[in-house]
Amino acid sequence: MQTDPTASAATDAPALFSLNDTTLSYQGRVVLRDINLSITAGERLALVGASGSGKSTLLKHLRGLHSSQCAWCPQHSGLVPMLSSYHNIYMGSLSRHSALYNAWNLIKPLAAPRKEITLLANQLGIYDQLFKPLGSLSGGQQQRVAIGRALYQRQKIFLGDEPVSALDGFQADGILSLISHSHDTVILALHDTEQARKVCDRIIGLKHGRIAFDLPSKQLSDDQLNALYHHD
Numbered sequence: 001m002q003t004d005p006t007a008s009a010a011t012d013a014p015a016l017f018s019l020n021d022t023t024l025s026y027q028g029r030v031v032l033r034d035i036n037l038s039i040t041a042g043e044r045l046a047l048v049g050a051s052g053s054g055k056s057t058l059l060k061h062l063r064g065l066h067s068s069q070c071a072w073c074p075q076h077s078g079l080v081p082m083l084s085s086y087h088n089i090y091m092g093s094l095s096r097h098s099a100l101y102n103a104w105n106l107i108k109p110l111a112a113p114r115k116e117i118t119l120l121a122n123q124l125g126i127y128d129q130l131f132k133p134l135g136s137l138s139g140g141q142q143q144r145v146a147i148g149r150a151l152y153q154r155q156k157i158f159l160g161d162e163p164v165s166a167l168d169g170f171q172a173d174g175i176l177s178l179i180s181h182s183h184d185t186v187i188l189a190l191h192d193t194e195q196a197r198k199v200c201d202r203i204i205g206l207k208h209g210r211i212a213f214d215l216p217s218k219q220l221s222d223d224q225l226n227a228l229y230h231h232d
């Protein structure tokens with residue numbers, strides 16, 4: 001494995017996530033073996049690798065370690081098609097309010113969340129879709145709703161599994177920048193390696209069930225990145 005001791009943004013800070021010889025498997029089938037990894041607060045980290053290399057598996061494991069501190073934007077959004085974008089975004093805040101408050105807001109949007117979610121919808125470019133049923137929105141619009149729901153969780157750590165895969169490059173850049181500015185720590189599984197380099201200061205490449213490299217984005221060569229996707 002290629003590593004750099006400065007890959008972690010703040011190596012003296014205590015680790016937010018720490019994996020020591022961790023093996024991740026499904027029903028006894030190993031996906032990632034003997035993973036050693038330390039992530040500190042403040043990092044912008046991308047997980048890259050071919051389809052099936054274990055990016056989502058690792059991200060889900062990290063989430064499980066600190067679920068109450070993580071905003072979660074999964075690949076399969078789990079949004080509710082018959083509800084409006086507004087209500088889907090509001091779902092990010094369910095745990096912050098009482099059952100009565102949540103039920104009331106479902107019937108008639110309350111002033112405070114309405115103001116906050118309208119602002120968020122503006123930032124995400126879905127203001128015009130806010131009170132339409134989610135099922136009537138395009139794939140990219142639905143993905144922005146899913147990001148809105150994650151942003152509205154208002155956590156310090158953002159974990160996103162291909163959060164902008166359905167967006168064009170310009171939109172993706174803007175929204176990744178919004179995600180980055182709204183969270184202390186950002187960890188993303190990304191197929192787009194250029195995006196990973198642009199947004200993240202540290203990149204971890206997964207291949208053959210292992211960490212193939214863990215390097216600062218600036219030190220990562222095209223050859224190292226390309227090698228991840230070649231069969232050998």
Ligand SMILES: Nc1ncnc2c1ncn2[C@@H]1O[C@H](COP(=O)(O)OP(=O)(O)OP(=O)(O)O)[C@@H](O)[C@H]1O
Nearest residue numbers: 026027031049050051052053054055056057058189
């Ligand atoms: N719930 C599950 N049960 C059993 N096997 C699983 C499950 N989820 C993923 N796998 C397997 O684990 C391996 C890694 O999958 P994972 O989704 O972590 O890869 P990935 O790098 O995120 O892929 P992609 O880029 O296609 O999203 C794959 O071989 C996949 O078939």
